[in-house]
Amino acid sequence: MARNDIRPIVKLRSTAGTGYTYVTRKNRRNDPDRLVLRKFDPIARQHVDFREER
Template sequence: MASKSADVRPKITLACEVCKERNYITKKNRRNDPDRLQLKKYCSRCNASTNHRETR
């Protein structure tokens, strides 16, 4: 069985850039997207669509 650190599609957490709340958990392909993922998602705490960035 492959270890978690060598996993090609690891789970990542997305945090709101405005309020820093971690709202979403998703997966990404490490080979296709080696840099940090940034998506525009809805934040219930800010009550608006804001940029969410991958956290470690």
Template sequence: MFLTTANLAKAKSKAVLVQMMSAAGTGYFFNTKRNRLKDKMVLRKHDPFVNRHVLFFEKRKIKSI
């Protein structure tokens, strides 16, 4: 009996974890997940440092989920 190792391709995940950075320039950020095939996210959420709603832009990808 021969033992062979098969290199099975790993399936790509459907979501990625991304870091969202505040456009107000306060340095406040949060992490969220988005679909891998979508464009970069832009959200309007509350920034506690300026105490108002501001735009949050996707800064970088953290990891695949």
């Protein structure tokens, strides 16, 4: 089984509308839905939700 099948690279985009993104990997078996993480957006200078973008 290939490495990218279970843990694909996903892009997390800020919901604040700044266009800032984080890049991470996720486990598709544990998180089959879209990932939502609360992280710091340096452009908005606050913690906001980052949603998985496909």
